[in-house]
Amino acid sequence: MRLTDHEKAMLDGSHGAAKARAMDLLLRYGEALGAQRLVETNNVAGAFNASTPSVRALAARGFDAVYSELNLDSDVVVEVPRMAVNTCQLITGIDNAKWRIQGIPDDLAEQQKRGEAFFGRRGINMHATCTPYQVGNVPVLGEHCAWMESSAVVYCNSVLGARTNTEGKESTGAAALTGRIPYWGFHISANRRGTHLVEVDIPVDDIMDWGLLGYWLGEIVQDEIPVLTGALLDPTLIKLKHFGAAASSSGGVEMYHLPGTTPEARSVEEAFGGRAAAGTLRYGPPQRRQAYDNLNCARGRKVDFVMLGCPHNSIEQVWLIASMLEGRRINADTALWVHTPRALRDTAERNGYVQMIEDAGGVVMSDTCPAISRHMPKGVRTVATDSAKQAHYLPAITGVQAWFGSVRDCVDAAVSGTWRGTLDG
Amino acid sequence: MDDVAQRTLVLRGRRVVGGCAEGEALVTRETISGWGGINERDGTIIERRHELRGVSFKGRVLVFPGAKGSSGWSAYFHMARLNGVAPAAMIFTRMTTKVALGAVVTRAPTMTELDQDPLAVTETGDWVKVDADRGVVEVTKR
Numbered sequence: 001m002r003l004t005d006h007e008k009a010m011l012d013g014s015h016g017a018a019k020a021r022a023m024d025l026l027l028r029y030g031e032a033l034g035a036q037r038l039v040e041t042n043n044v045a046g047a048f049n050a051s052t053p054s055v056r057a058l059a060a061r062g063f064d065a066v067y068s069e070l071n072l073d074s075d076v077v078v079e080v081p082r083m084a085v086n087t088c089q090l091i092t093g094i095d096n097a098k099w100r101i102q103g104i105p106d107d108l109a110e111q112q113k114r115g116e117a118f119f120g121r122r123g124i125n126m127h128a129t130c131t132p133y134q135v136g137n138v139p140v141l142g143e144h145c146a147w148m149e150s151s152a153v154v155y156c157n158s159v160l161g162a163r164t165n166t167e168g169k170e171s172t173g174a175a176a177l178t179g180r181i182p183y184w185g186f187h188i189s190a191n192r193r194g195t196h197l198v199e200v201d202i203p204v205d206d207i208m209d210w211g212l213l214g215y216w217l218g219e220i221v222q223d224e225i226p227v228l229t230g231a232l233l234d235p236t237l238i239k240l241k242h243f244g245a246a247a248s249s250s251g252g253v254e255m256y257h258l259p260g261t262t263p264e265a266r267s268v269e270e271a272f273g274g275r276a277a278a279g280t281l282r283y284g285p286p287q288r289r290q291a292y293d294n295l296n297c298a299r300g301r302k303v304d305f306v307m308l309g310c311p312h313n314s315i316e317q318v319w320l321i322a323s324m325l326e327g328r329r330i331n332a333d334t335a336l337w338v339h340t341p342r343a344l345r346d347t348a349e350r351n352g353y354v355q356m357i358e359d360a361g362g363v364v365m366s367d368t369c370p371a372i373s374r375h376m377p378k379g380v381r382t383v384a385t386d387s388a389k390q391a392h393y394l395p396a397i398t399g400v401q402a403w404f405g406s407v408r409d410c411v412d413a414a415v416s417g418t419w420r421g422t423l424d425g
Numbered sequence: 426m427d428d429v430a431q432r433t434l435v436l437r438g439r440r441v442v443g444g445c446a447e448g449e450a451l452v453t454r455e456t457i458s459g460w461g462g463i464n465e466r467d468g469t470i471i472e473r474r475h476e477l478r479g480v481s482f483k484g485r486v487l488v489f490p491g492a493k494g495s496s497g498w499s500a501y502f503h504m505a506r507l508n509g510v511a512p513a514a515m516i517f518t519r520m521t522t523k524v525a526l527g528a529v530v531t532r533a534p535t536m537t538e539l540d541q542d543p544l545a546v547t548e549t550g551d552w553v554k555v556d557a558d559r560g561v562v563e564v565t566k567r
């Protein structure tokens with residue numbers, strides 16, 4: 001790889017040991033990719049928190065040791081300086097206020113808080129959400145970013161038109177200290193054009209529809225770039241958040257185009273950049289049914305736990321759930337957890353939405369989700385969720401069975417304790 | 426033993442991570458998730474509908490199309506290495522940032538862009554030597 005003089009100086013240790021280790025990792029990573037050079041970034045979203053039991057031993061040696069091993073892949077412990085560029089923390093494993101409800105041991109909650117105090121003072125903004133674009137980190141068209149979190153990456157590329165590959169813990173750790181990331185993949189205009197045309201033959205309207213479409217699509221196209229046409233109704237932040245999360249779980253979609261909606265595709269022609277589609281796919285009732293059946297692995301109708309808010313809910317989604325719950329009471333044997341970024345939870349509390357959900361017996365959480373934390377209410381065997389992503393991952397990670405459906409299906413299941421959702425309501 | 430059983434194939438390709446290692450091949454035509462797709466404590470695949478569900482890659486040469494899913498791919502393969510359950514070597518066909526960074530931090534010899542499709546010419550149980558420094562893969566059919 002070709003390095004600039006400043007990059008060479010960072011690599012040879014002129015700017016301290018941490019930046020040297022960061023450059024070493026970026027060099028190994030860039031060469032693995034076959035990248036020619038690095039690109040400057042001033043927007044890093046990574047995972048720096050120390051909230052899992054497996055980090056306990058490292059954290060006992062201090063947070064320099066945690067960052068050196070897990071965020072730089074460094075065998076030697078280096079002192080972590082201030083971040084060189086704008087950097088934020090994505091989702092964590094622990095709700096800083098409600099860890100006891102999660103079932104997290106107190107010492108782990110304290111470990112996360114100590115870590116946040118350490119990293120916060122070094123400039124890592126503790127958004128603590130999988131959706132940084134909901135709480136103020138909204139990069140502009142063409143901005144080079146280094147983001148983790150597959151659902152945020154696909155949103156960043158597709159909806160915002162900013163540029164990021166799916167980075168990892170180590171590459172974001174290195175980018176935060178150097179302001180550099182390999183110039184490869186989605187940073188390059190030619191790699192952002194559509195590859196496959198997807199003709200959607202049925203109306204796609206609510207969150208559930210968008211989740212099903214994304215779940216089906218990701219499994220088929222893997223990491224290709226689909227261009228979708230058809231009756232894609234009302235593609236708002238909420239729906240695109242669920243769609244991208246689903247497509248980057250069943251597959252590895254990092255970018256898509258909705259001609260007329262997303263910024264790099266005013267038309268189908270522009271989406272493909274003048275090239276022909278490598279293939280055309282059709283989405284109709286059988287494909288929708290297949291996605292639904294693949295997601296619904298549960299057998300028993302009794303629902304122990306309802307999880308809403310993956311990716312983290314917007315304030316409108318919290319309001320919708322609060323409205324649906326007003327005057328109702330959640331079943332005594334069923335738990336309901338609603339997840340939203342902490343900054344939005346403050347708004348929800350101010351508006352009275354949190355009280356409305358708590359009055360019905362639910363909990364409003366922030367900072368985490370069950371798939372990340374691996375914590376749910378004790379004894380849960382069957383979970384219901386409106387998130388294709390959570391329905392995909394929770395059974396693999398925790399061994400539970402999952403029902404997937406609409407927000408209303410899930411709220412009704414929380415109240416009755418029984419799953420009655422169907423594909424067509 | 427007949428000739429086919431003793432056949433050794435030589436494939437050439439590009440180094441992703443240097444080094445030389447050998448082991449029994451574990452071959453899948455399905456992409457793999459890191460976070461949410463593997464158990465980093467024993468190296469098993471845990472994805473619900475994956476053809477390798479319940480199978481461990483510990484000490485084996487993992488031959489697969491590449492990565493999918495979460496950005497936690499590298500972090501989970503990194504932890505698999507720290508836990509002593511990482512693959513001995515990796516061969517993949519589809520380059521992504523997830524699999525590239527994952528291979529780097531797993532520190533296992535890794536290759537891609539081979540002159541024959543490794544998913545077609547290797548099978549689980551073959552003995553595979555990955556000499557990433559020389560850019561050579563030797564496959565001894567079982």
